[in-house]
Amino acid sequence: MLEIQIDHSRCNLCGHCIDACPAPCLDFDEAETVVQIFDLNLCLICRNCEIHCPKDCLIVDFSEWEATREFRSMVRRMPGQGRS
Numbered sequence: 390m391l392e393i394q395i396d397h398s399r400c401n402l403c404g405h406c407i408d409a410c411p412a413p414c415l416d417f418d419e420a421e422t423v424v425q426i427f428d429l430n431l432c433l434i435c436r437n438c439e440i441h442c443p444k445d446c447l448i449v450d451f452s453e454w455e456a457t458r459e460f461r462s463m464v465r466r467m468p469g470q471g472r473s
């Protein structure tokens with residue numbers, strides 16, 4: 390299962406994860422007091438959010454999902470990945 394874990398106690402609300410996300414998965418809540426995950430179905434698993442987080446408090450966890458048939462078939466469809 391794909392999961393994005395955010396340690397809100399360490400998050401400084403810089404918004405880099407939101408800016409770096411190519412899909413509309415992440416955003417602040419209305420009061421802009423917390424980063425929320427809106428739609429994980431749109432996630433491209435690019436890990437940009439994790440890479441750009443200066444506090445290392447966001448983790449894209451696809452360790453369990455990686456083992457699934459769905460993930461393997463998705464990787465095969467990515468350009469330059471999988472078998473030709």
Ligand code: SF4
Binds near residue numbers: 415
């Ligand atoms: S992994 Fe990529 S697409 Fe998914 S939430 Fe992070 S930046 Fe957005």
Ligand code: SF4
Binds near residue numbers: 395401406445447
């Ligand atoms: S990049 Fe990290 S510290 Fe910045 S808002 Fe996102 S989770 Fe919080």
